Amino acid sequence: MRHKIILDTDPGIDDAMAIAYAIAHPEIELLALTTIFGNVRTHEATRNALALLDHWGSDADVAEGEPAPVAMPGNEPSYLVHGRNGFGEIDIPASRRSKHALDAVDYIIEATRKFPGEIVLCAVGPVTNLARLLERDPDVVTRIKAVVVMGGAVHRKGNVTPMAEANFWNDPHAADRVLGAQWPLVLAPLDCTMPVVFTPDYMQALARESPGLGEPLAAMAEFYARFYRSHMGIGGCVPHDVMALSWLTVPGAFRLQKGALAVITNGPAIGQTLFQPGGTQSRARCFDGRPDHMVMVDTDPEMFLADYMMVMTRHAVAGTGN
Template sequence: MRKVIIDVDTGIDDSLAILLALESPEIDIVGFTTVSGNVEVNQATRNTLKTVQMTGKSVPVYKGCNLPLVKSYIDATDTHGADGLGETFYELLKYEPEEQYAVDFILQTIKENPDEITLIALGPLTNIAMAIQKDIKTLSLVKQIILMGGAARYHGNCSPVAEYNFWVDPHAAEIVFKSGLDITMVGLDVTHKIVLSPNIREIIKQFKTPLSQFIYDITQFYVDFHWKQERTIGCVINDPLVIAYLIRPDIISFNYGKVLIETEGIAVGQSVVDFSKKETNTKIVMDVDVKEFFNIFLKRLFPNNLEEISILLEKEFKRG
């Protein structure tokens, strides 16, 4: 079992990733930390608590940085809705984040568990960059950082060249990639392939559980956004791929490269990747078995519907 801290800016796809992580016995979630990104940090904290409450489980949530290090903050409520969960405005049973600051929690946990903690970063890298600046000696004891962000050969999703998490706080991303830590980047090169299709959404709805209705409801706003912006049928769900990769590394292929982050100008937030292998600082995920991802995702969340899921996936991914 891998001990992890999951750092989130909980919008729609973060919520799906949280659900998958909570339903995966291979992962020991020490805590969730929140950061401003898709929504500001207070709303991200509410959404994280709400998602955890959906599972009936109890994992501590720590509130982190409310602003990027340098750049003015711009949220993604156009993509995720005013509440970050598709404007569903689900009621929160109890708002009880931990008192400890997320950055301090990250450092304390790594210090107490040297070479055991994997940091999963699904939002802007502000909290992690702050931890590096505050105590790099302690943070260097982290086992690994796996992040959703950037792109190596794919176009951007909030500018022609930049992925949103890096674009929101490029200076934080720069600090992380210059840190010398063990980093795996799960970027748009692969996450754009993880599309929650109308067929998959419909079968989720037909499972008729509170969780299935929650997923169906929060993703409707995403579906509408993707159609309006890209004429995509369905919606891309980036963040759960990081969790699936942690569970089953064999579903991906990767390459090594050196990642540099643009912090100013027209290409702000771009991850510039050099694959020449003269010098590398990042393991970069380049391809994914999409069918196997959905096999993991759906069967973990809906273990009482394994036969229906297998039938759906055979039809959905039939070739020829």
């Protein structure tokens, strides 16, 4: 069975790692990239999405998303982490294609009407587009097959503040709305992403075994890894965004916990993810009426790394990754 995917993204180095995986995986049908601010600004994300798809020979659509958070001023993009162009200063030729005529929200609405019950929406940046989607078409929750969100930190500390993960910190109001919606949602927080590191040796092997996809990713990863080394003492880089796709293709790599979720939207803890395990109760009113969702709370790094390498290598062997 092939998964029909719309990937909501802010490319971004780890976004590029996820896009490459989506293109390479035989069980993924990548319908579109919808773009959002975060690692770069939204118009830059659109430019980067088009460039990556052209560079890697994909004809998936690109629909541009929201330019700013739903209820607060935007933060500065993460140029320090991803480089001024989002690709670690590695040049990817600009696309001659244009973005889709529909904006991201209308594109998702039309796609879910065309394929009701078939589309998985994977969001790997701030979830502003998803919050606007719920506003514009509340019935979309009945047409979507699943939503997988890379964001938040449940049992771990944050990565932009001690409490907050970057995607949720960039639009906490949107994150709170999306996590409170009555749709089938799986959360991929830092709990499941931080155990996995793409080391320099791993990236060199990826470039060698799948040069078409792996060489630009390995070049980007050098910039990305410098940030992890200098700021976190990690010998490599973390492929956060791939987790939202890997949940669909290699679910056995993850340990799950079920519960209700909320996000703090003001004060010094803004962007913090709150979690109430399923079957428990508390006096915290923020969970009232909220559904239980699945949360990926840990990862088998060896299984994840083996799967990523295998998918990329098989793509190269098939003659489309060189």
